[in-house]
Amino acid sequence: MADVRWGLLSTADINKDLIPAIRASERGTLVAVASRTQETADAYARKWEIPTAFGSYEAMLGSDQIDAVYIGLPNHLHAEWTIKALQSGKHVLCEKPVALTTDEVDSMIAAKNKSGLVLAEAFMYRHHPQTKLATQWIMDGRLGDVSFVRAVHTYKMLLRDGNIRLTPEFGGGSMWDVGVYPLSFVQLIMGGPPERVSAEQFVSATGVDEVFTGQLFYADGKLAQISSSFINPSHTLAEVFGTEGRLSLNRPFVRMDADRQMFFHAADGTSQEIDVPETRLYLGEVEDMNAAILDGTPSFLTLEESRNHVRTTVALYEAARTGKIVTL
Ligand SMILES: NC(=O)c1ccc[n+]([C@@H]2O[C@H](COP(=O)([O-])OP(=O)(O)OC[C@H]3O[C@@H](n4cnc5c(N)ncnc54)[C@H](OP(=O)(O)O)[C@@H]3O)[C@@H](O)[C@H]2O)c1
Numbered sequence: 001m002a003d004v005r006w007g008l009l010s011t012a013d014i015n016k017d018l019i020p021a022i023r024a025s026e027r028g029t030l031v032a033v034a035s036r037t038q039e040t041a042d043a044y045a046r047k048w049e050i051p052t053a054f055g056s057y058e059a060m061l062g063s064d065q066i067d068a069v070y071i072g073l074p075n076h077l078h079a080e081w082t083i084k085a086l087q088s089g090k091h092v093l094c095e096k097p098v099a100l101t102t103d104e105v106d107s108m109i110a111a112k113n114k115s116g117l118v119l120a121e122a123f124m125y126r127h128h129p130q131t132k133l134a135t136q137w138i139m140d141g142r143l144g145d146v147s148f149v150r151a152v153h154t155y156k157m158l159l160r161d162g163n164i165r166l167t168p169e170f171g172g173g174s175m176w177d178v179g180v181y182p183l184s185f186v187q188l189i190m191g192g193p194p195e196r197v198s199a200e201q202f203v204s205a206t207g208v209d210e211v212f213t214g215q216l217f218y219a220d221g222k223l224a225q226i227s228s229s230f231i232n233p234s235h236t237l238a239e240v241f242g243t244e245g246r247l248s249l250n251r252p253f254v255r256m257d258a259d260r261q262m263f264f265h266a267a268d269g270t271s272q273e274i275d276v277p278e279t280r281l282y283l284g285e286v287e288d289m290n291a292a293i294l295d296g297t298p299s300f301l302t303l304e305e306s307r308n309h310v311r312t313t314v315a316l317y318e319a320a321r322t323g324k325i326v327t328l
Pocket of ligand 1: 010011012013014015034035036037040072073074075077095096097122123124164177255
């Protein structure tokens with residue numbers, strides 16, 4: 001296979017970030033888009049200059065022009081269409097959250113294993129140099145022992161009419177939408193899921209959590225706090241507290257390639273800014289898929305990590321709903 005031939009499964013808004021990334025990737029080519037109607041697919045293909053437009057998702061999955069699909073569907077459709085795509089012989093890059101239950105994730109992993117194809121969750125920030133640099137600083141022991149992490153992702157949702165994030169049955173809610181970023185960061189630093197969680201949420205008239213906070217308790221005594229919201233101005237932040245200092249990541253999860261900063265505040269009161277090389281944010285996940293497909297390189301983000309994101313999010317929602325501590 002010379003290049004990976006990519007197809008977009010849906011005309012989702014998020015495609016606008018993936019299209020330039022696929023086109024900028026060294027060994028990826030964007031060849032098609034599929035939509036539930038031919039009219040939408042045609043108009044979208046014209047606008048974005050995509051060679052082929054399919055009038056149904058099934059038609060794209062049945063085509064031998066496509067090697068890999070990018071799934072940017074509403075959250076409740078991720079598992080269904082990932083499994084269909086794998087069964088049709090297509091590699092899959094699926095948006096976060098990869099699914100809404102661990103049973104769904106297990107079915108996706110089973111379909112991936114049966115097909116021998118590549119399946120990865122699209123967590124773009126995990127591929128960014130800032131995340132990798134932060135992880136390296138912590139692994140090198142520069143913070144001493146990490147005891148506490150806090151991370152936040154908020155934004156004010158302005159386009160509310162018909163927004164998939166406000167529909168409970170679609171896997172709506174701020175925790176599923178953007179809370180999974182802080183959660184994934186915490187899991188990366190802590191090395192796995194917590195032992196138990198507690199949580200609180202504000203559920204608005206929409207029926208979904210528009211503000212969510214969770215506490216995570218680890219078997220070795222470490223702690224973490226995460227927050228997400230649809231009603232506060234856009235903000236992302238992550239801080240890792242060690243016995244020798246604090247690492248502070250300004251804008252760790254943002255979609256724009258701009259103004260990322262990282263600081264180390266040492267125990268002696270001094271602070272230093274750590275240079276963060278900038279890259280095109282969504283390129284890393286596409287290059288990672290291309291390498292996994294063409295070279296057989298293991299995916300950078302493992303499905304075990306993705307399963308733990310879902311497992312912990314489900315536990316956090318249960319804790320928020322019941323007001324009880326939930327053990328994983
Ligand atoms: N990684 C990131 O930075 C990032 C950012 C934003 C969103 N996301 C993720 O990407 C996914 C899509 O988000 P989005 O904001 O791009 O969504 P969106 O604009 O609402 O697009 C969702 C697409 O799904 C298709 N669809 C199929 N069944 C549908 C249904 N019953 N209702 C509505 N749409 C349906 C539609 O495409 P057709 O009409 O063409 O069939 C629609 O365009 C979500 O999982 C979200 O978490 C990730």
